[in-house]
Amino acid sequence: MLKKIPKWNLVLLTTLLAEIIIFGLINPRFWNIKILLNSFNDFVGIAIIAFFVTFVIITGGIDISGGSIIGLTSVVTGLLSQVYGMNMWGAALLAVLAGGLCGLLNGVLIAYTRVQAMVITLGGMLLYSGIALVLVGMSGASTYEGISGFSQGFINLANGKIWSIPHSVIIFVVMLLIAYVLLHWTRYGRYIYLTGINQNSAEYSGINTRKIITSTYVLSGLSAGIAGIILTSYLGSSRADFGAEYLMPILTAVVLGGTLITGGKGGVVGTALASIIIGFLKLGLQMGGVQTQYIGLATGMLLIISVAFMGGQKFKVNVRRLLNFKKDREVI
Amino acid sequence: MSKVKGMTKHREFRTLVFLVLLFAIVGLINSDFISSGNIHNAAKNSLLYIVLAVGMTFVLLTGEIDISIGAVLGLSASVSGVILRDGGSVFLAVVIAITIGAVIGLINGLGVTKLKISSFIMTLGMLEIFRVTQVIFTNGKWVENLPDNFKHISQMNVFGINILTIIIILAVILVHFYLSNSKKGRYFAAIGDNEDGAVLIGIPVNRYKVIAFVISGVSASIAGLIFASQIGFISTTAGLGIEMIVIAAAVLGGVSLSGGIGSVIGASIGAIIMSSINSVLVFLKVPAFWNSAISGSLLIIIVVADVLIARRANNRTRRDRLNTRILNYKEEV
Numbered sequence: 001m002l003k004k005i006p007k008w009n010l011v012l013l014t015t016l017l018a019e020i021i022i023f024g025l026i027n028p029r030f031w032n033i034k035i036l037l038n039s040f041n042d043f044v045g046i047a048i049i050a051f052f053v054t055f056v057i058i059t060g061g062i063d064i065s066g067g068s069i070i071g072l073t074s075v076v077t078g079l080l081s082q083v084y085g086m087n088m089w090g091a092a093l094l095a096v097l098a099g100g101l102c103g104l105l106n107g108v109l110i111a112y113t114r115v116q117a118m119v120i121t122l123g124g125m126l127l128y129s130g131i132a133l134v135l136v137g138m139s140g141a142s143t144y145e146g147i148s149g150f151s152q153g154f155i156n157l158a159n160g161k162i163w164s165i166p167h168s169v170i171i172f173v174v175m176l177l178i179a180y181v182l183l184h185w186t187r188y189g190r191y192i193y194l195t196g197i198n199q200n201s202a203e204y205s206g207i208n209t210r211k212i213i214t215s216t217y218v219l220s221g222l223s224a225g226i227a228g229i230i231l232t233s234y235l236g237s238s239r240a241d242f243g244a245e246y247l248m249p250i251l252t253a254v255v256l257g258g259t260l261i262t263g264g265k266g267g268v269v270g271t272a273l274a275s276i277i278i279g280f281l282k283l284g285l286q287m288g289g290v291q292t293q294y295i296g297l298a299t300g301m302l303l304i305i306s307v308a309f310m311g312g313q314k315f316k317v318n319v320r321r322l323l324n325f326k327k328d329r330e331v332i
Numbered sequence: 333m334s335k336v337k338g339m340t341k342h343r344e345f346r347t348l349v350f351l352v353l354l355f356a357i358v359g360l361i362n363s364d365f366i367s368s369g370n371i372h373n374a375a376k377n378s379l380l381y382i383v384l385a386v387g388m389t390f391v392l393l394t395g396e397i398d399i400s401i402g403a404v405l406g407l408s409a410s411v412s413g414v415i416l417r418d419g420g421s422v423f424l425a426v427v428i429a430i431t432i433g434a435v436i437g438l439i440n441g442l443g444v445t446k447l448k449i450s451s452f453i454m455t456l457g458m459l460e461i462f463r464v465t466q467v468i469f470t471n472g473k474w475v476e477n478l479p480d481n482f483k484h485i486s487q488m489n490v491f492g493i494n495i496l497t498i499i500i501i502l503a504v505i506l507v508h509f510y511l512s513n514s515k516k517g518r519y520f521a522a523i524g525d526n527e528d529g530a531v532l533i534g535i536p537v538n539r540y541k542v543i544a545f546v547i548s549g550v551s552a553s554i555a556g557l558i559f560a561s562q563i564g565f566i567s568t569t570a571g572l573g574i575e576m577i578v579i580a581a582a583v584l585g586g587v588s589l590s591g592g593i594g595s596v597i598g599a600s601i602g603a604i605i606m607s608s609i610n611s612v613l614v615f616l617k618v619p620a621f622w623n624s625a626i627s628g629s630l631l632i633i634i635v636v637a638d639v640l641i642a643r644r645a646n647n648r649t650r651r652d653r654l655n656t657r658i659l660n661y662k663e664e665v
Contacts (some may be wrong), residue, residue, distance in 0.1 A: 123631035126580065173553060
């Protein structure tokens with residue numbers, strides 16, 4: 001049974017348990033299951049995007065526009081429902097579709113012109129957050145206060161509970177299941193891996209890699225849209241700068257989750273575990289009395305260390321390489 | 333070799349044409365825009381971006397990327413700002429700022445070459461770490477009350493032209509000649525163009541990658557000094573998000589993210605375009621909230637259009653370029 005679980009996921013699981021134990025010892029309130037479950041609200045958006053950015057990275061691309069799409073969907077929801085008086089849920093649906101459209105633009109440009117994914121999504125990042133600002137600016141709403149006054153039903157989307165389980169946990173699990181089934185149980189998922197391992201040979205074996213690549217960006221855009229809706233509901237207002245600081249945590253979750261940044265290898269369970277680890281790390285540090293602004297130090301180190309020393313064998317090799325710097329130089 | 337030069341010049345030329353067109357069109361609509369005072373200002377405002385883009389070009393040429401420059405800028409600006417505020421000499425502040433940039437660049441370089449961490453991830457992690465370091469160092473407060481003699485540095489003029497502008501333009505030209513005409517300078521592009529090939533012809537690939545990161549770090553800290561001198565105070569968010577604008581500037585100027593292609597002159601022109609968008613919007617009386625959307629779509633449109641137009645030509649010249657590079661190498665040995 002244990003053998004079937006990838007080694008890295010076991011490492012992540014152990015880290016998670018260790019984290020819970022250590023933070024609990026520092027502050028026993030951390031062991032309160034209610035607090036732990038409620039903390040999902042803080043990172044469910046990051047996790048949802050990270051699931052589908054995992055798809056993108058497995059195909060060998062990268063998507064750094066997710067954070068901006070959050071801001072855009074948030075603004076679109078607010079404008080349509082509050083300023084133009086549309087039905088709340090219709091507005092939310094349209095906003096998610098707008099996120100998907102952003103992903104489609106990314107995907108088509110990347111797959112069909114073969115410009116580097118980093119450049120296109122960098123342009124996309126500026127463009128989508130820019131469009132969000134333009135929409136806010138033209139509608140006359142205040143940039144800093146944002147648009148508020150959402151109906152209670154919409155606010156409940158993120159803040160409500162079923163049998164004392166917060167909605168955010170349920171959304172997390174549902175999105176994880178969707179991503180897991182898509183990636184690991186379907187032919188589509190296998191094609192994603194094949195595209196990432198070797199795009200040319202995948203193309204020769206009859207896979208339409210361009211469509212596969214485009215679709216992963218669309219999924220990533222849609223998931224960013226959903227994250228935008230959840231964040232808007234959670235905070236009760238829509239602002240253009242929501243999600244602006246999400247770039248780093250999303251990539252950390254994906255890479256810490258064991259997905260190879262060069263593509264071809266990875267999985268969503270790792271991403272899910274990693275995002276919980278990062279989320280609990282923040283919560284634990286906050287409860288341990290560390291100020292919020294210093295937490296980036298921990299996540300930054302976590303990112304570098306995890307990538308550098310992923311897996312047992314590579315760790316030794318890397319340390320040896322680091323120690324032999326001078327010798328190495330002469331050999332080169 | 334002449335073909336190589338022809339091609340790179342061509343791309344820079346296209347970017348330059350775009351810049352001139354931008355200024356001409358905006359000048360037609362609002363003639364104040366092409367007054368000497370405004371052009372002088374535009375040059376002064378873009379200095380920061382030019383310095384960053386030149387450093388970034390070194391890293392991009394080797395096929396890597398450096399996201400950490402915003403944090404290097406912020407940290408070295410705050411540290412040197414605190415030294416100056418507390419009565420330290422300008423010389424000490426400059427030396428310490430440059431040391432900070434060099435050390436962070438060295439860590440980035442070693443992480444990428446020795447630990448084989450993808451440079452995107454490595455420098456993204458460093459960005460986060462040193463942003464926080466800056467906040468810890470300044471206790472989350474702004475560094476204010478910089479001495480006047482330091483602020484005066486960025487205001488000095490020679491023959492009515494800002495002295496920093498002259499120095500930086502000369503430096504960019506020198507760096508350009510180093511990268512395109514000297515043997516060692518060409519190593520950077522050679523590594524990015526074909527790393528295995530570079531190893532085979534005996535280029536110390538890892539050493540040059542580390543050097544590229546150090547240069548990028550040092551130029552980011554110089555940019556930090558320029559920032560402190562021009563603005564006169566350093567907020568905790570100094571340089572936030574600047575890395576993406578600088579990468580966009582380099583890409584606009586024809587520097588390829590996959591390495592091997594590009595020049596510092598192109599990157600500088602890209603930097604001027606990116607930093608002029610702000611004042612263009614002001615002169616066209618477009619509200620400032622359009623800024624980001626316009627930068628983003630410009631980046632996408634120019635890059636995609638360029639790829640579509642030049643893809644076929646690129647493939648051919650790339651083959652030629654590889655051949656000429658091998659021939660040249662034989663001649664020099």
